[in-house]
Amino acid sequence: MVGIDFSNREARYRHFGSVEPIKGTKPKNKEDMVDLQNTKKDFLFSVDSVGINNLKYPVVIGDYQSVGTFELATSLERDEKGINMSRILESLETENNKGVSLDFETIEKVLSVLQKNMKQKSAELTATGTWFFSKYSPGTNLHAVANADVKYHAEYDGETLTKKQFGMTGMITTLCPCSKEISEYSAHNQRGYIKVLLDIDNTKELPEDYKEIVYNALEINASSQLYPILKRTDEKMVTERAYENPRFVEDLIRLVAYDLADLDWVKGFEVECRNEESIHQHDAFSRLKYTK
Structure with missing residues (x-):
């Protein structure tokens, strides 16, 4: 096409509709931003559970690494507008060592950190994954890896x-x-x-x-x-x-x-x-x- 240098990335982007960023007026530093989640007033109801789910995350179950699917949540008081969702992942990361060990001891540690970070009364965690383990054939005793799906759930109140x-x-x-x-x-x-x-x-x-x-x-x-x-x-x-x-x-x-x-x-x-x-x-x- 005449008049357009398609070897130039910015020119290609403009051709497909990209525009220059606007000069905004809202603050860019965190300390200057409005913390909407921490708004305090009467929001009609307390909330039993609010958080994230369908989170894929590396886990260790027994002797093998696997992939877990997590749901993590806390309660929310009536006078609070929302929770800080990013702190949920931060809490899970505290137990990540090339995967989170999927056992009750680790889950309770994550819940304790989550509850403290979110400053809420209750917290809960559900995780599912595939457990791989050794299994031998009944007569020839040949070794191979079998599997079963497992689920962990725990709740804290106070x-x-x-x-x-x-x-x-x-x-x-x-x-x-x-x-x-x-x-x-x-x-x-x-x-x-x-x-x-x-x-x-x-x-x-x-x-x-x-x-x-x-x-x-x-x-x-x-x-x-x-x-x-x-x-x-x-x-x-x-x-x-x-x-x-x-x-x-x-x-x-x-x-x-x-x-x-x-x-x-x-x-x-x-x-x-x-x-x-x-x-x-x-x-x-x-x-x-x-x-x-």
Whole structure:
């Protein structure tokens, strides 16, 4: 195009609509700026939770680095207009060492800093991530890495930890008892999911291997476990174990619930089992809540 030097970046920008910045009148130094969030007057209601969520952040779970998804929030008094959102990330950064360790000790440290930085009565944190761990094939004992999704939730009110929850979602295999009963041979089976959310008792010491304990309760009660690596001899063992241990979702949820209720550091829990049915277009599920 005649008259325009497109080799010049500024000329290209002007051609596509960019304009020069205006000479503003508002202050540029922080100390001269209006702090709108700290406005004090009657704003009609206090707020239970305000903060950020869907925050992707590096975490360390067990022996492996992973990616966590965080929600962090505090309360807000009636006479305060808003919170300082940037302080939420600053609080999380205090525990970042090539990732935040996803455990209750670290979460409580973050909540303490968050509460202090925000000058609010209560604070809460929820984090989810994928836990990677070693698992061996049942017969050949070949090592590989398996995974399960985990969830941590904690709430502070004043200086008291009022809620502490741990969740896990694991994958298993179920074989249909009805199909086995009515068929001359074989039985349909499918991959299933078990999701638990545990209320942790603060007065009891949490075992170091609590993740392994919960995971074992999920998969040991299924028709069979899932493995990252299976050789032919392993596959035979897994297949036959499933046939020997048929499970409805109703069976599975009750067996899992029994093992969870037997843990003295668990006050109560929610369990959900879901089968991706292999002979239907729909899933089958069951849910159960229990409080000691």
